[in-house]
Each structure stands twice: as structure tokens, then as C-alpha cells.
Amino acid sequence: MLNFASASLPSEIRQLCREGKLDTPTPGLALGFVQANLVILPYSLAFEFLLFCQRNAKSCPILDVTEVGDFEPKIIAPGADIRTDLPRYKIFRHGELIEETTDIKAFWRDDLVGFLIGCSFSFENAMLNAGISVRHVEENKNVPMYKTNIECVSTQKFSSPLVVSMRPLPANQVVRAVEVTSRYYKAHGSPVHIGNPGAIGIKNLAQPDYGDAVTIRDGEIPVFWACGVTTQTAISSAKPELAITHAPGHMFISDLKDEDLTS
Numbered sequence: 524m525l526n527f528a529s530a531s532l533p534s535e536i537r538q539l540c541r542e543g544k545l546d547t548p549t550p551g552l553a554l555g556f557v558q559a560n561l562v563i564l565p566y567s568l569a570f571e572f573l574l575f576c577q578r579n580a581k582s583c584p585i586l587d588v589t590e591v592g593d594f595e596p597k598i599i600a601p602g603a604d605i606r607t608d609l610p611r612y613k614i615f616r617h618g619e620l621i622e623e624t625t626d627i628k629a630f631w632r633d634d635l636v637g638f639l640i641g642c643s644f645s646f647e648n649a650m651l652n653a654g655i656s657v658r659h660v661e662e663n664k665n666v667p668m669y670k671t672n673i674e675c676v677s678t679q680k681f682s683s684p685l686v687v688s689m690r691p692l693p694a695n696q697v698v699r700a701v702e703v704t705s706r707y708y709k710a711h712g713s714p715v716h717i718g719n720p721g722a723i724g725i726k727n728l729a730q731p732d733y734g735d736a737v738t739i740r741d742g743e744i745p746v747f748w749a750c751g752v753t754t755q756t757a758i759s760s761a762k763p764e765l766a767i768t769h770a771p772g773h774m775f776i777s778d779l780k781d782e783d784l785t786s
Contacts, residue, residue, distance in 0.1 A: 532556075533600065533776040537608035546610050546625055548665035548734075548772035550657075554648040557710070557779035559586055560640040560751030561605060561612075562758070563627075563767040566591050569636040571678050575757060576640065578676040582685055582749035584641035584709040586777070592633040599777035605637045611770035613755070618762035627767055635767075640751045642774050643688050645710035645781050646703065653703050655696050658737040665772035666690070667731035668750050672724030673715070675753060683757035687715060687747040689728065691739040700746060709784040716747040723747065733771040 533556045539545035549558060564572055569591075576583035587598040594606045606627045614622040614630060643666070647657050659666045666688045673685040692700055697717060705713035716723050728745060729736045733752055739745065758766045769775065 533778050536776045537600070537603055540610050540625070541604065541607040543625055549610065549774045549776060550644055550647065550666060550772065551660045553776045554651075555781055557586070557599065557777045557781055557784060558642040558644040558774040559599065559777055560642050560754065561609060561767075561769040561775050562638045562640065562754050563605070563635050564638070564763055565632075565765060566634045566636055568680070568761065568763050571680055572638065575675075575678045575681040576638070576754075578678070579753065581711060581715065582675065582753040583751060584711065585638065586641055586709060586779070587639040589637040591636055594631065594637065596637065596639050596775075596777070599639055599779050600775075601778070605775065606631050609769050609773055609775050611773040613768050613770050615758055615763070615766040615768070617764060618759045623770055630765070630767060632765075639775060639777070640754065641709040641711060641784065642751055643704075643711045643748045644774060645784055646707040648781055649703050649707070650700060653699060655700050655703065656690070656692055658691055659735065662737055664735035664737055666734050667728070667736055668733035668752050668771060669720070669725045670732045670756065675757070680761040681757040682760045683753050685715070686732070686750040686753040686756060687723070688734075688750045689731075689745050689747050691737065691743040691745050694742060694744055697744055697746060704748065706785040707781070710781075711749040711751075714746050715749050718744055720745055720747075
């Protein structure tokens with residue numbers, strides 16, 4: 524990661540992505556600014572995907588939706604370009620991952636709609652300011668993410684188990700972490716589970732489905748938040764002829780301040 528991450532502005536991070544100079548996960552970058560998941564789908568599926576997000580607002584809180592064929596997220600980052608301004612993208616055909624890339628201009632079409640969805644990286648600055656550990660930031664890693672046995676509310680085509688991100692915390696920080704993060708309702712808000720990972724279908728914390736494993740010290744408790752990567756498993760079920768997403772942990776950094784997402 525960039526060693527000047529905490530001092531960087533969103534526009535600077537996006538420009539580095541646009542120039543092909545940044546291809547890393549984004550935890551810790553542009554602290555204090557909102558990070559977002561990205562999903563791009565054909566217009567023919569846009570309403571149903573929006574319905575899926577509305578039914579599962581904890582994991583899929585909508586921050587912005589682009590006009591059909593428009594690559595500018597006008598609400599959260601005027602002048603930005605969702606085709607180039609993320610570190611890494613995933614390309615899906617009929618629900619199968621076919622490619623990862625740092626620029627999606629070659630895949631862009633006039634019928635595509637972009638969805639920008641809240642991300643838990645947006646409350647990590649508040650956690651740090653409250654003296655709460657954020658292990659993946661400390662270890663310069665991507666956050667660990669896991670599929671669970673909790674089912675989202677389906678639509679006709681989109682269905683998915685809930686995906687969660689995990690941060691291990693000392694027992695005396697758990698209540699404070701709940702208090703701090705619950706204010707950020709458009710960044711997944713309060714945790715969905717605390718403690719025993721097996722209770723939500725996670726067999727091995729050392730083997731996340733996405734991201735990197737982090738150190739869990741003696742006496743620490745795993746705390747789980749809803750994660751926007753849930754949308755990527757929903758895409759696998761819907762099998763659209765084309766879908767584009769961010770690579771997990773490689774987020775879009777908007778011009779919104781974290782406090783803009785608080786209740």
C-alpha cells in the first residue's frame with residue numbers, strides 16, 4: 524500500500540488508479556472518506572438488482588446509481604469515471620469470472636448501469652479514532668471476508684448467502700465497536716454476529732473466501748459485519764451475460780466524508 528495513504532485525497536487515489544499506478548486493496552487509503560463497492564449490470568437487470576439491494580439493505584446499502592450508459596457517479600464523486608478509477612475489477616460472463624483487469628473501458632457499453640454500494644472500510648477511521656483495533660490495517664492486508672449460512676432475501680433472479688467481513692477485537696473493545704459502527708448505517712452499520720464463527724457457517728477463520736487472513740490473538744473475539752461482496756455471489760446466481768464488479772477489497776473512493784453516512 525501507499526505509505527502516504529492517510530494523507531491522500533480521493534481524487535488523488537482515483538487518478539493513480541486511472542494512470543495504472545495503484546493496484547492494491549484500499550483499506551487505510553484516504554482515511555475519512557467513503558469507500559464503495561461497485562456492481563455494473565445491463566439495464567435489463569438494473570431494476571431487479573436494485574430490488575435485491577433494497578431487500579438486503581444491511582449488506583447492500585445503495586450510495587449512487589449511474590444513468591444508463593453513463594460512467595460518472597455524479598452524486599458521490601462528480602467527474603470520476605467508474606471504468607478506470609478503481610484499482611482492480613472482475614469481469615463475469617453468465618455468472619462465471621473470466622478476467623481481472625485494472626481498466627474496463629474495453630467492456631463498457633451504452634446499456635450498462637453502475638451501482639455504488641456502501642463499504643465497511645468507511646467506518647474504520649472512526650474505529651481507529653476511538654482507539655479500536657483494526658487488524659488488517661495494522662498488518663497492511665486486505666480485510667478477511669467469509670460466506671455464511673445466512674440467506675439474503677431473494678428476487679426472481681438474484682439470491683445469495685450473506686458475505687461478512689471480520690475484525691478480531693479484544694473483549695473490552697467489542698461494545699465500543701458496536702457503538703461506533705452502528706452510526707454508519709450506509710456502511711453496513713453494526714455487526715451482524717459476534718463470537719463463534721461456526722454459528723454462521725464459517726469453518727476456518729484462517730481460510731477466508733475473499734481477502735487475507737489476519738492474526739487473532741489469545742482472548743480476542745471475532746466480530747462480523749455485513750459485506751458488499753454479497754452482491755458478487757448474487758451475480759453468480761443470476762448469471763447475467765455481462766457483469767462487472769470491483770475486486771474484493773479494491774474499492775472506489777468517493778468524495779463523501781465518512782460522517783455523511785452516519786444516522
